Amino acid sequence: MFILVNLKAYPCDPIDVATAARDVAEASGARIAVSPQAADVARVADTGVETWAQHVSPNAHGSHTGSTLAEAVADNGAEGTLINHSENRLKLADVDGSVRAAERADLETIVCANNPAQVGAAAALGPDAVAVEPPELIGGDVSVSTADPGIVEDAVAAADAVDPAVDVFCGAGVSTGEDVAAAADLGASGILLASGVAKADDPRAALEDLVSGL
Numbered sequence: 306m307f308i309l310v311n312l313k314a315y316p317c318d319p320i321d322v323a324t325a326a327r328d329v330a331e332a333s334g335a336r337i338a339v340s341p342q343a344a345d346v347a348r349v350a351d352t353g354v355e356t357w358a359q360h361v362s363p364n365a366h367g368s369h370t371g372s373t374l375a376e377a378v379a380d381n382g383a384e385g386t387l388i389n390h391s392e393n394r395l396k397l398a399d400v401d402g403s404v405r406a407a408e409r410a411d412l413e414t415i416v417c418a419n420n421p422a423q424v425g426a427a428a429a430l431g432p433d434a435v436a437v438e439p440p441e442l443i444g445g446d447v448s449v450s451t452a453d454p455g456i457v458e459d460a461v462a463a464a465d466a467v468d469p470a471v472d473v474f475c476g477a478g479v480s481t482g483e484d485v486a487a488a489a490d491l492g493a494s495g496i497l498l499a500s501g502v503a504k505a506d507d508p509r510a511a512l513e514d515l516v517s518g519l
């Protein structure tokens with residue numbers, strides 16, 4: 306199971322979380338990555354933790370003020386990028402363009418989706434993985450793997466029907482090792498989570514609990 310911690314725009318210390326994630330990954334052997342604000346990619350990557358961008362724009366180099374260039378985040382240490390999110394909704398053509406931009410920059414890709422139908426559409430674009438995150442459960446206390454296990458199973462089936470090479474992650478409300486284990490049992494290859502770590506009083510303890518389910 307791959308555990309990707311999306312820091313969103315939460316007011317946590319990205320270096321504190323990155324250092325804890327690096328240490329817990331090393332101690333446990335689990336794959337853990339941190340996805341900070343674009344401005345923090347370089348200093349988070351400097352900690353040695355696997356670092357992902359939260360978004361890359363579809364465009365290449367050129368006259369594109371305000372864009373987040375895939376090549377720029379890669380040059381600053383990102384190994385992958387999220388694309389699309391319930392909180393940053395893109396048009397399908399832009400999701401496609403961002404996946405292509407990430408490929409050009411050798412970034413791994415996870416496209417987020419709200420439901421299994423969107424998972425199927427996203428899988429058709431050929432990312433490395435898709436993640437199903439029901440919007441109503443994001444930021445809540447109940448894990449998607451407990452509150453709506455069927456949506457995870459349906460997402461796995463939807464991606465498999467389109468392209469079996471595309472991994473399926475799930476997220477929303479995940480905060481414990483039990484949640485991670487339940488997601489694995491439903492067929493997920495990884496977890497996306499945010500508040501369970503970024504808003505925790507002790508992010509290191511939260512990460513240690515998450516990997517205890519592996």
Ligand SMILES: O=C(CO)COP(=O)(O)O
Binds near residue numbers: 311
């Ligand atoms: O949106 C998410 C990750 O991208 C999930 O957020 P929470 O873990 O806070 O529910």
